[in-house]
Amino acid sequence: MSRAKAAVKKRAYHHGDLRDQLVAAAEAIILERGVEGFTLREAARRAGVSPAAPAHHFKDAKGLLGEVALRGFRDFGEALDAGDRRGGDDPYRRLMEQGNAYVNFALKHPARFQLMFAHGKYDITYPGLAETGDKAFRVLERAVRAAYAANPGDDLSPDAYGYLMAVWSIVHGFAHLTLGGEFDWAARQRGGGKDTILKHFLPLTLKHLPLPSR
Amino acid sequence: MSRAKAAVKKRAYHHGDLRDQLVAAAEAIILERGVEGFTLREAARRAGVSPAAPAHHFKDAKGLLGEVALRGFRDFGEALDAGDRRGGDDPYRRLMEQGNAYVNFALKHPARFQLMFAHGKYDITYPGLAETGDKAFRVLERAVRAAYAANPGDDLSPDAYGYLMAVWSIVHGFAHLTLGGEFDWAARQRGGGKDTILKHFLPLTLKHLPLPSR
DNA sequence: TAGCTTATCTGTACAACGTTAAGATGGAGT
DNA sequence: ACTCCATCTTAACGTTGTACAGATAAGCTA
Numbered sequence: 001m002s003r004a005k006a007a008v009k010k011r012a013y014h015h016g017d018l019r020d021q022l023v024a025a026a027e028a029i030i031l032e033r034g035v036e037g038f039t040l041r042e043a044a045r046r047a048g049v050s051p052a053a054p055a056h057h058f059k060d061a062k063g064l065l066g067e068v069a070l071r072g073f074r075d076f077g078e079a080l081d082a083g084d085r086r087g088g089d090d091p092y093r094r095l096m097e098q099g100n101a102y103v104n105f106a107l108k109h110p111a112r113f114q115l116m117f118a119h120g121k122y123d124i125t126y127p128g129l130a131e132t133g134d135k136a137f138r139v140l141e142r143a144v145r146a147a148y149a150a151n152p153g154d155d156l157s158p159d160a161y162g163y164l165m166a167v168w169s170i171v172h173g174f175a176h177l178t179l180g181g182e183f184d185w186a187a188r189q190r191g192g193g194k195d196t197i198l199k200h201f202l203p204l205t206l207k208h209l210p211l212p213s214r
Numbered sequence: 215m216s217r218a219k220a221a222v223k224k225r226a227y228h229h230g231d232l233r234d235q236l237v238a239a240a241e242a243i244i245l246e247r248g249v250e251g252f253t254l255r256e257a258a259r260r261a262g263v264s265p266a267a268p269a270h271h272f273k274d275a276k277g278l279l280g281e282v283a284l285r286g287f288r289d290f291g292e293a294l295d296a297g298d299r300r301g302g303d304d305p306y307r308r309l310m311e312q313g314n315a316y317v318n319f320a321l322k323h324p325a326r327f328q329l330m331f332a333h334g335k336y337d338i339t340y341p342g343l344a345e346t347g348d349k350a351f352r353v354l355e356r357a358v359r360a361a362y363a364a365n366p367g368d369d370l371s372p373d374a375y376g377y378l379m380a381v382w383s384i385v386h387g388f389a390h391l392t393l394g395g396e397f398d399w400a401a402r403q404r405g406g407g408k409d410t411i412l413k414h415f416l417p418l419t420l421k422h423l424p425l426p427s428r
Numbered sequence: 429t430a431g432c433t434t435a436t437c438t439g440t441a442c443a444a445c446g447t448t449a450a451g452a453t454g455g456a457g458t
Numbered sequence: 459a460c461t462c463c464a465t466c467t468t469a470a471c472g473t474t475g476t477a478c479a480g481a482t483a484a485g486c487t488a
Contacts, residue, residue, distance in 0.1 A: 018465085036334035040446065050467050052447080057465090061446065119394055120250035137396075161400060162418030165388065168396075169419060170380060173387025177379075180333055182351075186375060204376030205383060208424035226483095232436080254475065264438050266476075271436090275475065 019057045021047045026068050030111035035118045040064065059123070065115060066126025072112035073129070077136030079105045084143055091147035091212055098140060099171040099206055106175035107194050114179060140168060147212035159213060166210055174205055233271045235261045240282050244325035249332045254278065273337070279329060280340025286326035287343070291350030293319045298357055305361035305426055312357060313385040313420050320389035321408050328393060354382060361426035373427060380424055388419055 025046040029038050040061040041051045058064040083101030087094030106113040115121060124130070141164060145152070148160040156164065177183055178197055190196045239260040243252050254275040255265045272278040297315030301308030320327040329335060330347075338344070355378060359366070362374040370378065391397055392411055404410045 034334045039444085041444075049465095051445085052449095052468080053466055055447075117390070117394060120248045155403075158418055162415070163422055165391075165397060165400070165415060165419040166384060166422035169387030169391060170384040171387070172391055173383030173385070174379065176331070176390055177383060177386055180331060182382075183379060186379070189369075201376070201379060204372055205379040208377060208380035210422035210424060253473085255473080263436095265474090266439080266478090267437055269476070 018047055018049060018053060022054055022057060022064055023067055023071065026064055027111055030068075030115055035111075035114050035121055038065070038121075062121070062123040063126060065122035066124070066129055068112065069116050069122045070126060070129045070132050072109065072116045073132040073136050075109070075112070076105055076116070077132065077139060080136060080139040084139055087143070091143065094143045095140075095147065095167055095212070096206065096209060098143060099167065099209055100202070102171040103175045103178070103202055103206075104198065106179060107198055110179050113175065117176070140164065144212070163210065163212055170209060171206075174202065232261055232263060232267060236268055236271060236278055237281055237285065240278055241325055244282075244329055249325075249328050249335055252279070252335075276335070276337040277340060279336035280338070280343055282326065283330050283336045284340060284343045284346050286323065286330045287346040287350050289323070289326070290319055290330070291346065291353060294350060294353040298353055301357070305357065308357045309354075309361065309381055309426070310420065310423060312354060313381065313423055314416070316385040317389045317392070317416055317420075318412065320393060321412055324393050327389065331390070351382075354378065358426070377424065377426055384423060385420075388416065 022043050025043040026038060028046070029042055038061075040054060043064065044051050044054055047053075054061075054064060058067065079101045080098050083097040083099075084094050087097040141156075144160055144164045144167070145156065148157060148163070150156050150160060178194075183197055183201065186201050187193055187196045190200055192200075236257050239257040240252060242260070243256055252275075254268055257278065258265050258268055261267075268275075268278060272281065293315045294312050297311040297313075298308050301311040355370075358374055358378045358381070359370065362371060362377070364370050364374060392408075397411055397415065400415050401407055401410045404414055406414075
């Protein structure tokens with residue numbers, strides 16, 4: 001009997017799949033109760049193990065959330081990359097598609113996104129996390145480099161930096177404010193929820209995305 | 215001997231100024247340890263009272279933080295209003311000044327700002343909070359109304375809504391990302407901290423603030 | 429001034445949390 | 459068959475938020 005099979009059998013002393021199931025439980029808890037509602041003991045309870053069991057897979061509670069954040073940044077980076085590719089050759093379209101992907105990811109995976117930018121909640125020194133986060137961020141930088149025709153390795157021009165920050169700010173701000181419910185009045189006007197925001201108000205907003213000056 | 219005077223004397227059974235000092239302690243804790251590091255007991259300790267004392271002034275821990283958030287939104291609204299007035303008659307300048315005020319407030323009062331947008335940390339039903347928050351955000355709406363020449367009471371046009379959300383997103387995103395340390399690479403490049411971001415990178419970013427189409 | 433009322437604070441207690449230490453279990457490799 | 463050791467449990471400790479009963483003193487009424 002394999003380890004994974006043993007996991008479905010109840011009360012096996014050795015869980016067999018605890019690490020992954022702790023991550024899954026953590027994501028579920030954050031989704032249900034918000035980042036604030038997460039507790040390590042609850043995650044252990046859902047996985048059917050004692051409160052001390054997670055210590056054998058993660059340094060502490062913030063370590064487990066570090067793994068959740070890492071997986072979030074990995075998928076996030078891939079989503080941005082897919083958006084970038086959808087943009088083809090046009091620098092503006094590449095940035096526009098990335099912006100759409102950015103907000104779409106946030107609204108499709110609110111638990112992950114909220115955690116990823118909830119500083120202090122997870123261990124930022126978790127192995128691989130910094131690299132994975134940087135990788136995601138560099139997808140955006142790459143598109144800005146192309147838009148400003150910067151050679152690889154060269155520093156971006158001040159204006160290119162400003163543009164990079166402006167684009168990042170507008171999509172991140174929109175995602176953060178939407179998840180925070182600050183645009184609920186807008187959704188209520190159209191009688192819808194997240195879908196309305198994504199399909200109706202995001203395009204309305206992103207059409208004001210600044211154009212790269214070169 | 216007045217109540218306030220009694221407060222400085224040590225170990226008076228009745229504190230005399232507990233409510234305000236709990237708020238001050240809470241802000242100090244958040245500033246030092248981040249929103250995550252706040253505990254009610256620590257606030258009580260700093261005010262020199264027992265852990266049960268705050269209950270007579272606030273329903274619970276989230277109630278105290280609700281008061282902190284309320285005071286934050288009050289000052290925030292006033293800062294935005296001052297910016298709006300600095301903008302004079304020019305709609306774009308009004309919005310630009312408000313944007314500057316928005317980010318400046320966030321960087322000058324990081325503890326308050328982080329708390330204000332930390333959903334789940336404070337009691338959103340705290341008396342007066344919703345009204346104070348709405349009031350602050352209506353300062354921005356008012357300027358957009360002027361820019362789009364909307365009559366008071368009328369609904370904004372879809373494009374005006376989109377513009378409102380875009381402007382709000384870009385300044386909020388910039389503030390949130392800066393406080394989260396996401397622009398540290400930029401500050402490091404210029405060898406500075408928050409001041410560098412405020413004085414150098416904010417103008418560079420806000421110059422991409424979209425213009426109202428009418 | 430004396431007595432009563434009430435707001436404010438203390439002391440104690442409890443459940444839940446994160447984390448650690450010591451011991452139990454059983455799969456994997458020799 | 460035997461040993462090793464990763465994995466899990468049980469038990470315990472200190473900290474947290476909060477409830478409850480009682481202590482204190484400030485303010486009001488007479």
